[in-house]
Amino acid sequence: MTADMGQIVTGWKPQFSKLWSKHTLVIEHSLHKSDLFSEEALAKLIEKTPPEHYNLATMGEGDPKTADWREGVLGSASGAEAIEAIKKGRLWLNIRHCQDFDPRYKAVLDQLFEEFESHVPGLNTYKRNMGILITSPKCQTLYHFDLPGQHLWQIAGRKKVYIYPNREPFISGVDRQRVLLRETREEFPFEPWYDDYAEIYHLEPGQMAYWPLHAPHxxxxxxxxxxxxTLEHWDTEVRNAYAVNYGNGVLKRFFGYEAKNNKPSGLHVYPKAALSMAYKKLGFEKSGSYKDEVDFKLDAKQPQGFADIPLTAKFA
Ligand SMILES: [Fe+2]
Structure with missing residues (x-):
């Protein structure tokens, strides 16, 4: 499999190794030509995806701040029916952690990160993760940030990506801590005027974008x-940023102390990492905050691509 892929990161330029994780990079790749990501291959993948490995959602139109986000299930739909429904509806299917249940995608994931590591001195990635997003025309993903490093790779269709500065007021220290401590999902307040300060990219098949850590988008x-x-990874910068922001959140909650330093390097990283570990070990981190309730199932015969069902727990 890997031998057939050829080079995946085709548009690397020498200056990218200096810009990596500091500025948004748009880089050309070859995965849009791979048979692994054709509609036929993805229809087959959908059919073998375990229920805990996907999220299916639908949402309203207009202002992303007020979009009505609902979660659903694939039900008995075939992979081809699922793609047909997504083409005509307003649906968002995320097949998560593909590398864990199909070795062909793990091989691609490992190869492309090895290519990045060969280009960026000192880069050592782990907890690599691949999600495949199959989404409807005009569908949107709400304003959020991700804890790990994240890239978006375009295979088919076109999308407009808004990337905002990873600092106040676009992302506050308090919001970042709430997400890290799992008190909320990775979504938080958005104001339309933020767009005036966004970098905007029109991603085409064969392009990927990688933005600075914790940059909302x-x-x-x-x-x-x-x-x-969506490709994710951890490295030293990601791990230290996680520990520092998490530790600052614990200091605030237990001691009322407002720590200002959230830089992912320096002497304060280690005690904060220890504090974060203690908080988790003592069981303070909320569990179960990611339980999903569903109220629709995919149905390619319906004009909107799904049918309503009574609200129920996805894994009831
Ligand atoms: Fe994201």
Missing amino acids: RVENEDCLNISL
């Missing part, structure tokens, strides 16, 4: 089916 599909990959 949101995505709007153009009027076409979109197939994209």
Whole structure:
């Protein structure tokens, strides 16, 4: 499999190794030509995806701040029916952690990170993760940030990606801590004027974007089916940023102390990492905050691509 792929990161430029994780990079790749990501291959993948490995959602139109986000299930739909429903509806299917249940995607994931590591001195990635997003025309992903390093790779269709500065007021220390301590999902307040300060990219098949750690972002599909990959990884910077922000959150909650330093390097990293570990070990971190309730199932015969069902727990 890997031998057939050829080079995945095709558009690397020498200056990218200096810009990596500090500025947004848009880089050309070859995965849009791979048979592994064709509609036929993805239809087969959908059929073998375990229920805990996908999220299916639908949402309202207009202002991303007020979009009505609902979660659903694939039910008995075939992979081809699922893609047909997504083409005509307003649906968002995320097949998560593909590397854990299909070795062909793990091989791609490992190869592309090895290519990055060969380009960026000192880069050592782990907890690599691939999600495949199959999403409807004009579908949107709400304003959020991700804890690990994240890239968005475009396979089919076009999308508009808004990337915001990873600092106040676009992301506050308090919001960041609430997400890290799992007190909320990775979504938080958005104001339309933030767009005046966003970097905006129109991603085409064969392009990927990688933004600085914790930079908030949101995505709007153009009027076409979109197939994209979200790739995530951890490295020293990600781990230290996690420990410092998490530790600052614990200091605030237990001691009322407002720590100002959230830089992912320096002497304060280690005691904060220890504090974070203690907080988790003592069981303070909320568990179960990611339980999903569903109220629709996919149905390619319906005009919107799904049918309502009574609200129920996804894994009841
Ligand atoms: Fe994201």
